[in-house]
Amino acid sequence: MLNSMPVFLSNGKTMLKMFSNSVISLSSILFLSALITGCQTATAPQHSSSGAVETSETQPLEIKVVVVTMFEIGEDDDDKPGEFQMWKEGQNLNTRYPFPLSHHDIYVNEETGVMGIVTGMGTAKAAAAIMALGLDPRFDLTHAYWLVAGIAGVDPQDASIGSAVWANWLIDGDLAHEIDGREIPNDWNSGYFPLFSVEPIQSHSEANSESSFEDNAQPSVEPVQAINGEAYQLNTKLTKWAYELSKDTALSDYPAMYELREKYLNYPNARKRPFVLIGDHMAAATFWHGKLLNDWANDWTKYWSNGQANFVTSGMEDTGSYQSMIYLDNANKVDKSRFMVLRAASNYAMQPDSLTAAENLAMESGENGYAGMQSALESAYNVGSVVVNDIVANWSTYKDALPYEASKVAPDEDTLDQLMTPTTEPVDAKLSAEELIKSLNLTGHVEGGFFRQTFKADHRPLLSTAHGDRVNMTSIYYLLSAKSPVGHFHMNRSDIMHYFHVGDPITYYLLNQDGSLETHVLGPDPTQGHEMQMVVKGGTWKASKISTTGEYGYGLIGEAVAPGFEYEDMQLAEQDELVSTFPEHSALIKTLTR
Numbered sequence: 018m019l020n021s022m023p024v025f026l027s028n029g030k031t032m033l034k035m036f037s038n039s040v041i042s043l044s045s046i047l048f049l050s051a052l053i054t055g056c057q058t059a060t061a062p063q064h065s066s067s068g069a070v071e072t073s074e075t076q077p078l079e080i081k082v083v084v085v086t087m088f089e090i091g092e093d094d095d096d097k098p099g100e101f102q103m104w105k106e107g108q109n110l111n112t113r114y115p116f117p118l119s120h121h122d123i124y125v126n127e128e129t130g131v132m133g134i135v136t137g138m139g140t141a142k143a144a145a146a147i148m149a150l151g152l153d154p155r156f157d158l159t160h161a162y163w164l165v166a167g168i169a170g171v172d173p174q175d176a177s178i179g180s181a182v183w184a185n186w187l188i189d190g191d192l193a194h195e196i197d198g199r200e201i202p203n204d205w206n207s208g209y210f211p212l213f214s215v216e217p218i219q220s221h222s223e224a225n226s227e228s229s230f231e232d233n234a235q236p237s238v239e240p241v242q243a244i245n246g247e248a249y250q251l252n253t254k255l256t257k258w259a260y261e262l263s264k265d266t267a268l269s270d271y272p273a274m275y276e277l278r279e280k281y282l283n284y285p286n287a288r289k290r291p292f293v294l295i296g297d298h299m300a301a302a303t304f305w306h307g308k309l310l311n312d313w314a315n316d317w318t319k320y321w322s323n324g325q326a327n328f329v330t331s332g333m334e335d336t337g338s339y340q341s342m343i344y345l346d347n348a349n350k351v352d353k354s355r356f357m358v359l360r361a362a363s364n365y366a367m368q369p370d371s372l373t374a375a376e377n378l379a380m381e382s383g384e385n386g387y388a389g390m391q392s393a394l395e396s397a398y399n400v401g402s403v404v405v406n407d408i409v410a411n412w413s414t415y416k417d418a419l420p421y422e423a424s425k426v427a428p429d430e431d432t433l434d435q436l437m438t439p440t441t442e443p444v445d446a447k448l449s450a451e452e453l454i455k456s457l458n459l460t461g462h463v464e465g466g467f468f469r470q471t472f473k474a475d476h477r478p479l480l481s482t483a484h485g486d487r488v489n490m491t492s493i494y495y496l497l498s499a500k501s502p503v504g505h506f507h508m509n510r511s512d513i514m515h516y517f518h519v520g521d522p523i524t525y526y527l528l529n530q531d532g533s534l535e536t537h538v539l540g541p542d543p544t545q546g547h548e549m550q551m552v553v554k555g556g557t558w559k560a561s562k563i564s565t566t567g568e569y570g571y572g573l574i575g576e577a578v579a580p581g582f583e584y585e586d587m588q589l590a591e592q593d594e595l596v597s598t599f600p601e602h603s604a605l606i607k608t609l610t611r
Contacts, residue, residue: 081130140337171362178389179291190301296329307374521567
C-alpha cells in the first residue's frame with residue numbers, strides 16, 4: 018500500500034493541474050475521488066478464498082440500512098464483543114467488502130440490504146469514514162437509512178446505565194474558546210466558552226439557584242447561530258417513530274449494575290432499571306468526566322440548541338458523522354433526513370456523591386471496567402435491530418416514503434391481499450438454537466442460558482414487600498442450549514411459575530431449606546413423566562440442565578415471577594457456601610455452580 022502512494026498522488030496532482038485554470042465542478046471532484054481511490058466503476062462482489070470479495074462491473078448494490086458502529090474489541094466474531102460484533106452476527110453480515118479508505122472493512126447482508134461499518138473512534142475518523150462510504154461507487158445509498166448504534170456516558174439526572182437513548186439533537190463539545198483556568202477572571206465559572214462570545218455561559222448551579230434548571234437555564238451571553246457545526250437537529254419525526262417502535266424492548270440488567278445504581282441516591286432516574294427514552298447527545302473528542310463537566314454539558318447543550326435540547330448522552334463521533342451526511346446529501350449521495358442516532362449507556366457521566374470524579378473514573382478504568390458495558394452493547398443491538406428489521410420488512414413502502422408518512426401511502430393490491438388473507442407455510446425443519454435466539458431477541462443470562470423479559474406489570478399499583486416496592490408480576494422467555502446447557506444454582510425471593518414451550522426436556526434440581534432435593538423434568542411429553550408447567554417457591558435453590566445431545570439442541574420455557582423480578586431479589590450460589598449448607602449434595606452442587 019505504501020509503495021503505491023506516489024502513483025496515486027502523482028495521478029491526483031496531474032488531474033488537479035488539468036482543472037487549475039478553471040472552476041472545478043462538483044462532478045469533477047467526485048470523478049477525482051473515484052479515480053484516486055481506484056474505483057472508477059461500480060462493482061459486484063465475487064467471493065474469494067480469503068473471505069473477501071473480488072469484483073466485476075455491474076450496478077451498485079442497493080443498501081437499505083447502514084449500521085454505524087465506532088469500535089470493535091479484538092476479532093469481529095466469537096470473542097469479547099465491541100459495538101460491531103452483535104450486529105455482524107445478529108444481522109448475518111457475512112459478505113466482506115475491502116475498505117482501505119477507512120478504519121475497518123465493510124460487511125453486508127446482500128439478501129436483506131443491511132450494511133455494517135466500524136468508523137474508528139473520534140469525530141475525525143467518523144467523519145472520514147462516512148464520507149468515504151458515501152462516495153463509494155459500489156453502493157447505492159440514496160434511499161438508505163442510517164443508524165448510529167454505540168455506547169455512551171449518561172447523565173444520571175436522566176437515565177440509568179444500560180438504557181438506550183434516541184437523539185433529536187447532536188451538540189459539538191469541541192468548537193469553543195478556552196482560557197486556562199488559572200488566568201480567568203475571578204467571577205467566571207469556567208475558561209471554556211462558546212465561539213464568538215467573550216465570556217462563559219451561565220453556570221448550571223446559578224441556573225438552579227431559584228428554580229428548576231429546565232425553567233431557568235439561560236445563557237449570560239446571547240447565543241450565536243450554530244453555523245460552524247456546533248449543533249445539529251436530526252429528523253425529530255423519524256426519532257419519534259423509532260422510539261415508539263422500540264420503547265417496549267426489554268433491556269438486560271446485571272447484578273453489578275444494580276450495585277452501582279444504588280450509589281446514586283439523589284438521582285431517581287439513575288436508579289431505574291434500563292429503559293428506552295429520547296434524549297440529546299453531545300460529541301467531544303475529549304473523554305470528560307465529573308459533576309462539574311456534566312453541569313457544563315447541560316448548559317452547553319441548552320445554549321447551542323436555544324433551550325430546545327436536553328443533554329443525556331456523551332460520545333465522541335456523531336457530529337462528525339452527521340456533518341459528512343450533510344455534504345453527501347448536498348451531492349445527492351444520501352438522504353440526511355434518514356439518519357438516526359441510538360446511544361446506549363455504558364457508564365455514568367459523573368460520579369455518585371460518595372466518590373470524587375477521579376476516584377470514579379479510576380474505578381471504571383480498572384480491571385472490571387464499566388458496569389453497564391455488556392448491557393449497553395446488548396441494548397444498542399436489541400433496540401436498534403427492532404428498527405432495522407422493520408425497515409427491511411417494509412422496504413417496498415419505506416424506500417420512497419419515510420416510516421411516519423407510510424400511513425399516507427395507499428397499499429398496492431398485493432399488500433391488500435396479504436393483509437386480508439394471512440398465509441403461513443409449513444416448517445419442514447426444526448429451528449436451530451441460534452435461529453430461535455435471534456428471532457426472539459434473547460440475550461445471555463447471568464445464571465446461564467438466554468432470556469428476554471416479555472412483560473412487566475408496571476401499569477398496576479406496586480406491591481409493598483420487605484425488600485421494597487415491586488410490580489405484581491414479570492415474565493420472561495428462558496432458553497438453555499447445547500452451547501449453554503446449565504442454569505446454575507441460584508435463589509429467588511419470589512415464586513416462579515415455569516411453562517414449557519418447545520424443544521428438549523429440561524431437568525430441574527431444587528434444594529429446599531430442610532436439605533431435601535427435588536428433581537423435576539419440564540418437557541413436551543406428559544406420557545413420559547414430563548411436567549408442562551411447574552412452580553418453584555421463593556427461597557428455594559434452583560438449577561437446571563439440558564442434554565447437549567438432544568433432538569433439538571435447546572429447550573425453551575416461559576417464566577412468570579410474582580412479585581415481579583428484580584436482580585436484588587436474586588442470589589447466585591457461591592459453591593463453597595452451598596456445599597457447606599448441603600454437604601450431602603456436594604457432587605451435584607459442584608457440577609451446577611460456577
